[in-house]
Amino acid sequence: MLKLLRLDYLKVKNYRPFWVLNILYMFLVVSVPISLLEFLKWLKMKGAEFEGFDPMKIPILFFPDIWQNITYFYTLPIFLIFLGIVVIITISNEFSYKTVRQNIIDGLDRTDFIKSKLLMIGVLALASTLVVFVTCLISGLIYTPDLDMGDVFNGMEFIFAYFLYVILYLVLAFLLTVYLRRSALTIFLLMLYRPIEGVLIAIATKYDVDFITDYLPLQAASRMIEVPFPRYWFQEITDYVPLVPTLVVCAYIVLFVYLISLRLKKSDL
């Protein structure tokens, strides 16, 4: 396994787009708490009144709320697409350069190839989870006024949910690449995918079968981290990671990997 990891490291080590996109994503991650704070400051400056409440006192960036608030942002497709593009271009390169073919001629087998790409996805997901975790932790430590250590790690399950979300999203990107092979088309489809689910949800709701929408891949994934903000106008929200969507996400990851290997084992390279 370490060998496969090293192999993919050799492939991307000198591939600039890989590093540029990853670093861009990192910047985005770090920028979220800063821009949120700037937004609150702006609200305050504009004199927005929350029934006499100071916007800076909304505990968006306070422990324990911060875990859910911020991971919610990070799982928006607009952020994830950066990592998705990294996965799509590195894998579709292998097809367009035909290097996957030469790799196999040289002594890899198709399962090794899939494993090496899944490992890369795993490493990307772990690294970005780490960045997210550190960003949340530091922001929380800076902004929480009355720091109670008990609260700090309360809600950290959202970090785990984020990790699963990223894995699902990137495996979906892998799946689309394997079936479409062209990077531009794949990136386009990956961007369109969430809106497509949105349309399906609208249709399902219209015909009163909206219970099935919870079983769509990205919808299930976003159910793991519910929109947290209504709680600040006193609505009930799911402030934990519910079990069923988590299981659905895991099931989709397994299904996608299965479909990837089905396709790669059958195709002539």
Added chain:
Amino acid sequence: METVLRIEHLVKKYGRITAVNDLSLEVPAGTVFGILGPNGSGKTTTLGIILDVINRTGGEYYWFEKKPDKSIRKRIGAILETPIFYPYLTAVQNLKIVAQIKDLPDPDINGVLKKVELYDRRHDRFKTYSLGMKQRLSIASALLCNPDVMILDEPTNGLDPQGIAEIRELIKQIALDGKTIILASHLLDEVQKVCTDFCVLKQGSMIYSGKVEDVSSGVAMVEVRVPSGDIGEVLSGFEGATKVERDIHGYLVTMQPEKSAVDLNKYLFEQGITVSHLLTQKKSLEKQFLELLAESDHA
């Protein structure tokens, strides 16, 4: 003699098209085995199957009398069609990837690059290379694992005459090291110059297989010219001929094995004909190849 590769009744179908049709062959160790055939005759498809990048429809193949797996491919140096490398990486970086795949703990990257004369360009990216350099890099990559078997698919494709000569020289050297080489080509000349054994493919079927020296030495053709007159009929009466053709300047007589120009000359003299020109040609592989293709059309 040990058999390096054995193919039994290999079949590959693309929908209704049969690319490889019931192909069986054996490659003995230490040979330079040529797979000859026109474009689209199934050479690359066959090589793709035995290297596991193309799925077969039917049949079996064995490397070193064993069922194929990836550990065997790690001991084979192979290039299919065009040289394939990561364009954004240098020669050294690309070969490191090959070494990583082939589990080579201490690959002699500089050594193989010197052998193919790419050492000076080793830190340049692959995409900046000329076609000849790319071809040479693939040979370097195939040599990297010091393989028992090398598979080369059209290794001189697109090269200038000097490049072709260099690559052929390289192949001969490698063969002298005792390695088995499987070489696919549509260039007969190439097969004749470097191979010891060969087979001919046409539309996925094997139509001939044998040793290169046998075909080059067996049948002879005799060019005959007379000062004047039509001797076509007289020549047709010669029992030692299998075929008589009219040429621009004279006649081409294909001899039966065992028969030679001496027999022909004697016969013509007996018929009262004296010739002005009598030349024995060894039939070239090219002629035989074209004949084989033509024969299989009639079959």
